[in-house]
Amino acid sequence: MAEKIIKGFTLQSSGDPSFLRKEEDTIQEDEPPSSAGEAQSAASKKIESRSNLRLVFSREEDDDSWRGLLARSITKAVDLPKHLCMDAIAVHDVTRRYPMRINPYYLGLIKEINDPLWLQAIPDFKELNDPLxxxxxxxxxxxxxxxxxxxxxxxxxxxxxxxxxxxxxxxxxxxxxxxxxxxxxxxxxxxxxxxxxxxxxxxxxxxxxxxxxxxxxxxxxxxxxxxxxxxxxxxxxxxxxxxxxxxxxxxxxxxxxxxxxxxxxxxxxxxxxxxxxxxxxxxxxxxxxxxxxxxxxxxxxxxxxxxxxxxxxxxxxxxxxxxxxxxxxxxxxxxxxxxxxxxxxxxxxxxxxxxxxxxxxxxxxxxxxxxxxxxxxxxxxxxxxxxx
The missing domain is CATH 3.20.20.70 (Aldolase class I)
Known part of the structure; x- marks a missing residue:
C-alpha cells in the first residue's frame, strides 16, 4: 500500500524561484548598511504608495498573478528602507538568524511604524534577546x-x-x-x-x-x-x-x-x-x-x-x-x-x-x-x- 501511494511523488514549491534551489538556505547573507545615515538616505526613496501596489495586483484575476507578488517579496534587511521609514542596521543581525519575507500585498497593509501589522511582519532586535x-x-x-x-x-x-x-x-x-x-x-x-x-x-x-x-x-x-x-x-x-x-x-x-x-x-x-x-x-x-x-x-x-x-x-x-x-x-x-x-x-x-x-x-x-x-x-x- 505505502509503495503504491508514494510512487512518482514530486515536490514542487510555488512562486519564489528560490524555492526551487534545494541546495541553498533561504536566509540571505546580505551586506549590512555601512551607516545609519546611508540607511536613512535609502528610507527617503520609499515607493510612492504601497497600498496602490497591493490594489494593482489584487485586480489581476489570472491564476498565476500571486506568483508575481511572491517574487517581489522583501527578503533582505538592506531593502527594507526602500519601502519603510526604518533603519536596516537595527534588524540586519535578526534577519541573518531568522528569515524574513514580506510580500507586497501584506506590505501594503502596513500604515505606520509599530502598528499591529508592522509588529507581525518586520524583524525586531528583541528577537535576539529572549532568555526564556x-x-x-x-x-x-x-x-x-x-x-x-x-x-x-x-x-x-x-x-x-x-x-x-x-x-x-x-x-x-x-x-x-x-x-x-x-x-x-x-x-x-x-x-x-x-x-x-x-x-x-x-x-x-x-x-x-x-x-x-x-x-x-x-x-x-x-x-x-x-x-x-x-x-x-x-x-x-x-x-x-x-x-x-x-x-x-x-x-x-x-x-x-x-x-x-x-x-x-x-x-x-x-x-x-x-x-x-x-x-x-x-x-x-x-x-x-x-x-x-x-x-x-x-x-x-x-x-x-x-x-x-x-x-x-x-x-x-x-x-x-x-x-x-x-x-x-x-x-x-x-x-x-x-x-x-x-x-x-x-x-x-x-x-x-x-x-x-x-x-x-x-x-x-x-x-x-x-x-x-x-x-x-x-x-x-x-x-x-x-x-x-
Missing amino acids: GVEDPLNEEEQSPVPNITHRYPDRVLFLVSSQCAMYCRFCTRKRKVGRSLTVTEETIASGIEYIGRHREVRDVLLSGGDPLLLTDKSIEQILKALRQIPHVEIVRIGTRVPCTLPQRITPRLVNMLKKYHPLYINTHFNHPLEITPEAAKACGRLADAGIPLGCQTVLLRGVNDDAAIMKQLMQRLLRIRVRPYYLYQADLTQGTGHFRTPIDKGLEIIEALRGHTSGLCVPTFVVDVPGGGGKTPLLPQERGKLK
Whole structure:
C-alpha cells in the first residue's frame, strides 16, 4: 500500500524561484548598511504608495498573478528602507538568524511604524534577546517518529509538508524550521505518507508547515490524493495563513482541485481586524463556496490584539467572511518571541469580556499549548489569577 501511494511523488514549491534551489538556505547573507545615515538616505526613496501596489495586483484575476507578488517579496534587511521609514542596521543581525519575507500585498497593509501589522511582519532586535524561549517548546521533534510527522495524539498526526510561507511571521512557533528549504523534502513527504499508511489508528491528518498552500497545485493534489488512498484516513485538515497574508493564492483553479478531496477542513490565521480586507474576504468566500469549512486560530500577541475591543471586532469580522473563530492561543515559549507574550490572565480577561457581549459564535476557545508536548489545554475565565 505505502509503495503504491508514494510512487512518482514530486515536490514542487510555488512562486519564489528560490524555492526551487534545494541546495541553498533561504536566509540571505546580505551586506549590512555601512551607516545609519546611508540607511536613512535609502528610507527617503520609499515607493510612492504601497497600498496602490497591493490594489494593482489584487485586480489581476489570472491564476498565476500571486506568483508575481511572491517574487517581489522583501527578503533582505538592506531593502527594507526602500519601502519603510526604518533603519536596516537595527534588524540586519535578526534577519541573518531568522528569515524574513514580506510580500507586497501584506506590505501594503502596513500604515505606520509599530502598528499591529508592522509588529507581525518586520524583524525586531528583541528577537535576539529572549532568555526564556526555547527552540522547540512543544517538543515536536521528540514526538516525531519520522521527519516532519508529529504523532502526539492517538488518532491524528501533524504532517509538515512545506517550509515556506507567504510571509514569515515574527512570532512563529516553528522559527527553527520555517524558511529553511532543506527541512522539508520529497523524501520527508514520502516517508510521512508511508508512516500514515502503516498506522491504522490515524484517522485525522493535519497538513501544516510552513504553509502547505505555498506548494504548487500539482504537489498539493499529489499529497491529498495519496492520503485519500489510505482507507483509514477519514479527515484531512490544512493549516494555512495565505487567506490572510497572500489571498491571491486562493485561485479558482486551486479551489476546484481542493473540493475534490472532501471531507477537507481549513484552519486559517487572522490576528487583527486590519487583516480582513476585500481580498481576504474574497479568498475565504471562494473556499467556503467550495464547501470547505473554515476556522480561525488566532494567537494572542502583545501590542497586536491584547485588547478586548480589538478581539471582539476581529471575531465579528471573521464571521462576516464565513470563518468561524476556533482557538485563541496563548503565545508559545518559542525562542525569539518573548516580546509578544502576554500573561495568561490577559487571555482570560479577553474571553470574559467577549462572553455575553457578543454572540457565542464570536467566542473562541482560549488554549495554552503546554510546553514539553503536553498538548492543548483549554482555560476558562474563572481560572484568572490562578495561573502564570
